Amino acid sequence: MPQTKKSTLVLVAERAGVSIASVSRVMNGLPASEQVVERVRKAADELGYAPNATARSLKAGKTEQIALAVADVGNPVYVGMMHEISRVVTKAGYRLVLSSTGSDPQDQIDLLTALNRGFADGLILSPLRVTEQLGEKLAGSRLPIVIIGSVPPGVELDNVRADSATGMGLAVQHLVEQGRERIALVNGPLDTVPGAARLGGYLRALEAHGLPANPEAQVAAKDFTYRAGLKAAARLLDQCTPDAVVCANDLLAIAVQKVVTSRGLRIPDDIAIVGMDDTELAELAQPAITSVDLGSVKRAKTAARLLLRRLDDPQAPIEQVVIEPSLTVRASSVSGARESGL
Amino acid sequence: MPQTKKSTLVLVAERAGVSIASVSRVMNGLPASEQVVERVRKAADELGYAPNATARSLKAGKTEQIALAVADVGNPVYVGMMHEISRVVTKAGYRLVLSSTGSDPQDQIDLLTALNRGFADGLILSPLRVTEQLGEKLAGSRLPIVIIGSVPPGVELDNVRADSATGMGLAVQHLVEQGRERIALVNGPLDTVPGAARLGGYLRALEAHGLPANPEAQVAAKDFTYRAGLKAAARLLDQCTPDAVVCANDLLAIAVQKVVTSRGLRIPDDIAIVGMDDTELAELAQPAITSVDLGSVKRAKTAARLLLRRLDDPQAPIEQVVIEPSLTVRASSVSGARESGL
């Protein structure tokens, strides 16, 4: 077994009786004579030598690390995105540093200052709320940043976002086609970017289909979690009697489903439900939930690629990508679908 | 707005008209005269100076990073653990590096070699399968490692593990108390540590309660995922007629629930279901699923603390912690519970 103490170029060089430069060359596969290669290999092996990553980073001016910060861990959609980003950047030889930011915007500011210390070569950021101060900090960053979601006005950064307003449109249209007329909305907080977008899309879609927008049919959960969804759903059902509910994400949809069922109403016969994000949760649910696929995995992959590209070529033109939504229909919104195997 | 170019100690020193040592001192809050502090502050501000993390690491001999590697991302239980670990290590001033390892043991070997390059100060590892080669590598690591799960025989490392055999016992006992007699098992792969432990616990528990161990009532899914669970559940119900099913985790439990329901059987009346891990999924399910809490969050927190402690004091005695399981009873296993609000 290799030595368990730490070892450096110098130690290996001494043991092999060559210069440190030779060791470096051998370790990096640069040309060297048979003899030297042999002896260095042996010495390195015996010492269990592994080149120090930090020293290399300092020399090279890059860390081979990419930072990822999402506001809402715990939401399954982010887990999937994280997974995908991890896959892509790892394949490109980068490590992924998870920077936990809560919903507090200050966390993100701190993160950006830390980033400027160069602990990573770039950042993928998915902010829930966008403040002016955040915008400034983003603009002033020296390192490449890719935003998942909307960029603050005036900030020129690569970004990928979902078109959740159009997604809402798909959901509403589908429900209208199913003959629903009193379509309610269970949204997340309105002061978040996604929350605002979903509300806008919902109102626009109702209007497009000539349906009235009943304020009592619109509730906003305190956040995008299951628990908050339970309360919001209860409130909704207390104040109106919809025949369909669209939800800002799948967690909220499951919460609505639970409350609806517990009140003795049937899904989809009495109330149809549509979620958003099309996570595994929608499929697991009983009955399975129709959901708007906002292309989370695709967004994640695109974001990772945009960042890799910019790291490769800092001068590349800014790209702003919008991923189109699509609808995955399941049993929760189609009468008779359960029997037909959906 | 601060300059957007990169800046170093030297640049700040020049601009402030002092030596780099003085700048360093001011940045680190060491004693300096009013004047110097003032001028350095100003210069640093104007340049948007932030001390380079890599250089600091090289000098200090530590990265302030902790690596985390779990085999089975996508399983909600790991998401929760990751979240908790992130919380604890962040509070202690460390960044979390996510090292994706698939189920391939070679990935973990590679990870350990990378770790010896010192990209992080320590590692938290949760392996699904434990090979001999992994054991050797673990033993030969120069950096502190905490294992979540069982350590290979002969390897002396800090570790935290769940007692899933006892957990199985709780599940079986609960079902027996509910009057169930034909208790089936939907397990994960038997060549994984958790899979083997769960099977052992199951068999032991049956015996303890004087129940026969019917081989046809035991199936092993190909992995611990929902999809694999669907197949396993179908197989199980094809070959026997249990009145209860214990599952190796909540994903499998939900799969079983789905298949059971789709075959027109009622939960819990015809078949009771118990899951494991007690994730949010168990609560979301319809009906909610009774689940064995294996203390995942507690394990995560403990693992993080053990690693922090060892980083703080490398000489500390090895600690091996076992977290006791407990049972969270929900509607899926108690007849009449749905009406009483469980």
Next chain:
DNA sequence: CTGTTAGCGCCTTCAA
């Protein structure tokens, strides 16, 4: 092909 050397950016004795 090989060795010597100059940094990468920072912290930290050691003198002044």
Next chain:
DNA sequence: TTGAAGGCGCTAACAG
């Protein structure tokens, strides 16, 4: 209090 200088471990340019 302040500055000069060495070195953390490595790579790359330059001699030999």
